[in-house]
Amino acid sequence: MxxxxxxxxxxxxxxxxEELTGVGDPPRPVHLVRTGELSAIVSEAPEGxxxxxxxxxxxxxxxxxxxxxxAVLPMRFGSVSPDDEAVHxxxxxxxxxxxxRLDALEGKVEYNIKASHDEEAVLHHVLGSNAELRALSEANxxxxxxxxxxxxxxxxxxxxxxxxxxxxxxxxxxxxLEGHAEDTNPGPESTGWLANVSFLVERxxxxxxxxxxxxxxxxxxxxxLQVNGPLPPYSFVE
Amino acid sequence: MSVVPAQQxxxxxxTSGLYDVLELVLDRGLVIDAFVRVSLVGIxxxxxxxxxxxxxxxxxxxxxxxxxxxxLETGAKKPSGLTDxxxxxxxxxxxxxxxxxxxxxxxxxxxxxxQARDExxxxxxxxxxxxxxxxxxxxE
Numbered sequence: 001m002x003x004x005x006x007x008x009x010x011x012x013x014x015x016x017x018e019e020l021t022g023v024g025d026p027p028r029p030v031h032l033v034r035t036g037e038l039s040a041i042v043s044e045a046p047e048g049x050x051x052x053x054x055x056x057x058x059x060x061x062x063x064x065x066x067x068x069x070x071a072v073l074p075m076r077f078g079s080v081s082p083d084d085e086a087v088h089x090x091x092x093x094x095x096x097x098x099x100x101r102l103d104a105l106e107g108k109v110e111y112n113i114k115a116s117h118d119e120e121a122v123l124h125h126v127l128g129s130n131a132e133l134r135a136l137s138e139a140n141x142x143x144x145x146x147x148x149x150x151x152x153x154x155x156x157x158x159x160x161x162x163x164x165x166x167x168x169x170x171x172x173x174x175x176x177l178e179g180h181a182e183d184t185n186p187g188p189e190s191t192g193w194l195a196n197v198s199f200l201v202e203r204x205x206x207x208x209x210x211x212x213x214x215x216x217x218x219x220x221x222x223x224x225l226q227v228n229g230p231l232p233p234y235s236f237v238e
Numbered sequence: 239m240s241v242v243p244a245q246q247x248x249x250x251x252x253t254s255g256l257y258d259v260l261e262l263v264l265d266r267g268l269v270i271d272a273f274v275r276v277s278l279v280g281i282x283x284x285x286x287x288x289x290x291x292x293x294x295x296x297x298x299x300x301x302x303x304x305x306x307x308x309x310l311e312t313g314a315k316k317p318s319g320l321t322d323x324x325x326x327x328x329x330x331x332x333x334x335x336x337x338x339x340x341x342x343x344x345x346x347x348x349x350x351x352x353q354a355r356d357e358x359x360x361x362x363x364x365x366x367x368x369x370x371x372x373x374x375x376x377x378e
Contacts (some may be wrong), residue, residue, distance in 0.1 A: 005273060049276050056260050076267035078276030090272050114258055123304055137305040145306050155298025158305060163293075188265035198262070228258045234266035 003081040004045035006030065006062045007232070008073040008091065008098050011039050015069065022062045023055040030062050033084050035091040038098055041066050042087060045080045063232040071106040073098060074232040105236060109203045111229030112187055113213070115173045115195040117166065121222035126161040133157055166194040169223055173197065176216050180209040185235040198235040206230065 004023055011034050021027035024046035032039040041062060049055065056077055063074045081087045091098070127134045136154045140146030146154065173195040178184045180201070187196035201209045206229075213227055264278065 002274075005270075008268070051264065051276060051278050053260075056263050060259060060263050074267045075273075076265075076269050076275070077263045078278070079268075079270060079273040080276060081273045086272055090270055110262070112258060112262060120304065120308070123301065123308055124310065127305060127308065127310060134310065137308075140302065141306050146302070151302035152295060152298050154305060155300070155302035156293075158301040159293055159297050162301070188261050190261065198266075226258060228262075231259060231262065232267075234262040237266075237268040 001083065002045040003033075003042050003084050003087055004028070004049070005075050005079045005081055005087060006041040006043070006059060007066060007075050008102075009039050009041060009066060009070060010099070010102055011035075011037050013039055013066070013070045013072075016041070016062075017065050020062060020065055021058070023049060023058045025054070027058060033087050033091075035088045036095055038091045038095055040087045040091060041072065042081075042084070049078070049080070051077060060232075067109070067232050071102045071108075072232060073101055073105070073237045074234050076234075101237060105200075105233050107203050108182060108200050108233055108236070109206065109230035110198050110233045110235055111181075111201050111206070111209060111227060112198045112231065112235075113173065113177060113195065114187070114193045114226040114228075115169065116193055116224045116226075117162070117169070118222050118224050122162055122165060123158065125222045126158060126165055130161060133161060165222075169220065170195040172220070173216065173223070173225070177209065177212055180212045183236055187235070200233060200236050201229070203230060 006022060009032075013032070016030055016032065020030045022030045022043040024044070028043040028046060030041060030043045033042050043062075059077045063072060066072045067074075081090070127137055133154075136157065140150050140154055143150070145151065174184070174197055177197070177199055181199035182202065183200035185198050185200075187193075187198050190196055199209065210227070213225055217223065217225055269275070
C-alpha cells in the first residue's frame, strides 16, 4: 500500500485533529509517521489519484490544520511514497536539513499577493498624470470619437502608458510589502498579473503586513490586490 | 468556482481564492526525489489569461473608446493627478473601492474552499473562457 505524504513536521507536533481526513474518495484518514525527531503527515494513497479539485483541497486543508499545531513543511501536491518504510528512510536521511527548515518556518505563514489593474481606474490614472494624453483624448472626443487613425494613435499611446504603469506598480507592490515580510519569493509563473509574489509573515503578527496591503489599496486605487493567506509556507520550503 | 473575467472592473478581491491558492499547492511545496508524483496530466485547475495589456490594434481601439467614455472631471475613480481634485472626494472614492476589495480579502480561503466543495461535482466540466494550467510536464 503506497503512502501519500502531505508534509513534514517535528516529532513534538501536538498531533492532528481527530478524524482528520485527506485525499481520496472516500477521504483517507490522516496520521503521523514518526522517525527520530521528525514526523511525516501521511495517509493511504488512493489508487489512481488524480489532481481533482477535491483532492487538491484536501491536501491544502490537511496542511492548514496541521500547521495550526506547529511548523509544517508542506509537500507539493501528489507526493506518493512506495510505503511507510520509504518515508522513514527519507526523513532519517535528511533529518538535519528538515529540522533546520522547520526552525526557520516556525510561526510563519505565507501570503500570496496578486496584483492587476482596474482598467477604468488605471486609464483615469494615466490620463490624469499625462497632459498630452489627456489633450489627445479630449481632441478625439470633441471630434465625436475621432477617425480610425486617431483612435489607434491615442489607444497606442495609452496602452504604452498603461504598460509602463504595470511595470511601475509591479515594483511598487514588491517594494512596499517586502518591508513587512520576513522573506519574499516570486509566485508561480502565470501570465496576466503585474505582480504575483508570496511573502513570509509571522502568523501571530500579520497585522503590519495586511495593513500595508490596505494602505497600498488606498494610495493606489487603480490597483486590484488579491490577498491569499494565511497559507502553509509552500513557497519557502526549499 | 467563480471565474474572474478578463478585464473585469471593480475591486474584485472576492473573486480570487481557490485557483490562486491551488496554484501554490501544485507549483510550490517540498519535492522529494524518492517519492513519486501524481501525474498532473489533465489538471482541472484552470486559469484566466490576458489581464495585462496586449499591444494590438484591438487593445488600442478598446482603450481609445474607453478614454472617450471616461469622465475625467467627476467620478469616484478620479485620478490624483488632476489638480482640481478635492481630498474629500478622493477619500470617498478610495474607501468605496477599498471596502469592496477588503471584504473580498477577508473571505480569504475558507469561502473559496466551501465554494469548491459545493462545486466539486461539476468539476469535470470544461468551461469556456478558461485555458488550462500552464503547469508543464517537464517540471514534474
